[in-house]
Amino acid sequence: MGSPSNAATGQRGRVLLTGANGFTGKYVRAELEAAGYSVCGALVGAAKGPHEMTLDITSLDDCRRVMEKVQPDYLVHLAAISFVAHADADAFYRVNVIGTMNLLQAFADLKLSPKRVLVASSANVYGNATEGMISETQPPQPVNHYAASKLAMEHLVRTWSDRMPIVISRPFNYTGVGQQPNFLVPKIVSHFVQRAPVIELGNLDVERDFSDVRMVASAYHGLLENDCAGETVNVCSGKPYSLRSIIEMMQEIAGYEIEVRVNPAFVRQSEVKVLIGSPQKLRAIVGDMETYTLEETLRWMTAA
Known part of the structure; x- marks a missing residue:
């Protein structure tokens, strides 16, 4: 059977995908549908299609309503406030911690038994860990509200691990076509696409582990x-x-040199200097995944 008929029948099972209209959600949805899952996208704002539902995860009643309707075999929970410089500190905890607990509680209240729950945390929980590659055994040291909210979420999610088959992902930086321009790589790419003469950035020597969003979906x-x-x-x-x-x-891809100005306003005091993850455990679990060099990702973004 080809994948369109798989996708139509949803023979791999029903997935409830939160954050479905976010940057990552769109790629995860495409990946899972191509593999034969039926995906219901839960999103903030009006649902546009038959496979979408509006969901406010900060409301337990709303979580129960959606769970009852969808009866998912799988939950992929991507919904979060993920922009580190977001102004409202309370919102990080309401959405990232309480919202996640509401989803798990709704499963329990309706006596649903999911085959797998995937909860997206963040590598930001590691904080300013600078020594070499960071593996999952590195003690977390969050340095901002975003990271602290994700770590609190992880601890509370683990209290459910005896009742549900939960896996927590800690994605490091990743990028691709469709990421918001307030994130770093899209900002850089858009300056080059517009052939801007100058770009203002923060610390140029900050080192990050960048993946392609298509690899993350895989x-x-x-x-x-x-x-x-x-x-x-x-x-x-x-x-x-x-x-x-x-x-x-x-500069190589676009064929011109840009003037880089370091703007002190973009240099965060709690900036994580080096953040490189060890993909060893991921590869051991998942095996072969589609991978891309950063240059391939940048060329894809430039051409989009």
């Missing part, structure tokens, strides 16, 4: 299907890139 698919209940798994490339090196790659 990893999440693998975490649904492989035996990893109870695990916490880094989702990353294991390759560090400085901002300086990204600028150099884009």
Whole structure:
């Protein structure tokens, strides 16, 4: 059977995908539908299609309503406030912690038994850990509200692990076509696409592990299907890139040199200097995934 008929029948099971209209959600949805899952996208705002539902995860009643209607075999929980500089500190905890607990409580209240629950946390929980590659055993040291809210969420999610087959992902930085321009790589790419003469950035020597969003979607698919209940798994490339090196790659792709100005307002006091993840555990669980070099990702974004 080809994948369109698989997708139509949803023969792999029903997935409730929160954050379905977000940057990552769109790729995860496409990945899972192509593999034969029936995906119901839960989103903030009006539902547009037959496979979408409006859901306010900060309301337990609303979580129960959606769970009852969808009766999902799988939950992929991506909905979160993920922009680190978001102004409303309370919202991080309401959405990222309480919202996640509401989803799990709704499963329990309706006596549903999911085959797998995937909850997206963040590598930001590691904080300013600078020594070499960060594996999942690295003690967390969050340095901002976003990271602290994700770590609190992880601790509370683990209290459900004896009742549900939950896996927690800790994605490091990733990017791709469709990411909001307030994130770093899209900002850099858009400056080059517009052939801007100048770009203002923060610390150019900050090193980050960048993956392609398509690899992340492939990893999440693998975490649904492989035996990893109870695990916490880094989702990353294991390759560090400085901002300086990204600028150099884009100058090569775009064929011109941009003037880089360091704006002190963009240098965060609690900036994590080096954040590189070890993908060893992910590869051991998931096996082969579609991977992309950062240059391939940048060329894809430039051409979009």
